Amino acid sequence: MAVKELAFDTDARKALLAGVEKLAAAVKSTLGPRGRNAVLDKSWGGPTVTKDGVTVAEEIELRDKVENMGAQLVKEAASKTSDDAGDGTTTATVLAEAIFRAGLKHIAAGVDANALVRGIRKSVEGVVAHIESMATPVKDKVAAVATISANNDTAIGKIMAEAFDKVGKDGVITVEEGKGLETYVDVVEGMQFDRGYLSPNFVNDAEKMMVVLEKPLILVYEDKIDSVSKLVPLLEKVVETKKPLLVIAEDVTGEALSTLVINKLRGVLQVCAVKAPGYGDRRKAMLRDIAVLTGGEAIMKDVGIELDKVTLAQLGTAKKVEISGDNTVVIEGAGSTKSIQERIAQIRAEIDLTDSDYDREKLQERLAKLAGGVAQINVG
Structure with a gap:
């Protein structure tokens, strides 16, 4: 069994405060538009240069175990702020240090710790309300905000503002390595998922090797289809x-599959088949997203509806669907605004409830596909 180091009262508080101050000193130097960069050593590759508070905080481990616990407390506050707001981690660290230091002074003076916590929480409510009343929308200043976040790089600021303007606050912005010298924003129109056509025989645009369906009916079916009779x-x-x-x-x-291909080749029916996106429960959720977006019904296994009993009313539709060998894009689905907004609200509630960063990321991707869009920044 590992030996435990014990610390009590004043000694424990001093060590915790020392850990908090050491972490805060490293992080708060990056604060604001005139903040300085931090250089982080990596176990592999070259060093990382950043002025992102939470990135600096995550790299800090102190030798003294009690001091390290103090650092971890502030690190947790910074990480929680990053998860909830996506920014403000350095400010959260500065505030956490100030509250911790002032709190220890009151405890040393004999103030009851529980009463102190209640007072801090009550004060926080008042401060938050006051800050919210002072808040100013930055719709026309997104480029300026992005420029500050990008170490005052105006070019990056403009690109970020362009991406944000195209997909809105509910959209997702991804960064990929570009194939050329220029950096540009590429916006995916409609809902895209990473599944392509199951046979190249479905292709009707030979030049682009794509399937383009105008105002198609859309069958959303959870199970495998292998029976011709059904x-x-x-x-x-x-x-x-x-x-x-x-x-x-x-x-x-x-x-x-052969029946669908034959019908297409004979000109009987313009048709294409693709695999459902995702796996397990996430697949079910994404199929329901597609059904809501297109105004159809997701035919799930547990519903008990056989394929041969599916009606036209249960099929969705969209203005256009474009399918390549790797991706499917549904453009302007015919789902009702009310149904889509209800689905969006449900996904937002799931985002608020989840504790998993991975699940949160996947939920935000689903939200973006329904509510905003996906902007990809290709870096040259």
């Missing part, structure tokens, strides 16, 4: 409408 009744109904068909399912194989 697929044919639905195909007959769709053919009568003279509209294209997009099939999104766990998989389409064997005779079912």
Whole structure:
């Protein structure tokens, strides 16, 4: 069993404060537009240069165990701020140090710790309310804010502002290595997921090797489709409408896939089949997102509806769907605004409840696809 180091009363408080001050000293030097960069040593590769508070904080481990506990307390506050707001980690560190130091002075003077905590919480409520009343929307100053965050690099600030302007506050901004010398913003229009056509025989734009379906009907089906007998009744109904068909399912194989390909090649039906995105419970959620966006119904396994019983009313639709070998983009789904907003509210609630950074990231991606969009910054 590992030996535990014990510290009590004044000795413990002094050591904790020392840890808090050491971490804060490293982090607060990066604060504000005139903040200085920190250089972080890495166990692999070259050093990292940054003025992001939480990045600096995460690299700090102190030799003294009690001091390190103090540093970890402030590090946790900075990380929580980053998760909730996406910024403000350095300010959170400065405030945490100030509150901790002032609190220890009152405790040393004999103030009850529990009463002190209640007072701090009550004061925080008043301060937050006052700050919110002073808040000014920065809709027209996004470039300035982004420039400050980018170490006063105006070029990066303008690119970030362009991306934010295109996808809005609910959108997602990703950064990828570009193939050219210039840095530019590429916006994905509509809902995109990383699944392409199941057969190149579905392609109707040979030049781009893509499938483009105008105002298609969209089947959202959770299970695998391999039975021709169950697929044919639905195909007959769709053919009568003279509209294209997009099939999104766990998989389409064997005779079912062959039937779709033959109908396409013979000119009977413009059709394409793609695998459903995601896995497990996330797949179910994404299928429901697609159904809400397109105004259709997600035919799930637990509902008990057989494929041959699916009606045209249960199919969704969109202005256009573009499918490549790797991706599918649904543009201007026909779902009702009310249903989409309700789905968005549900996803936001899930984001607030989750403790997993990975789950939060995936939920935010789903939110962006429904509410805003995805802007990709290609760095040259």
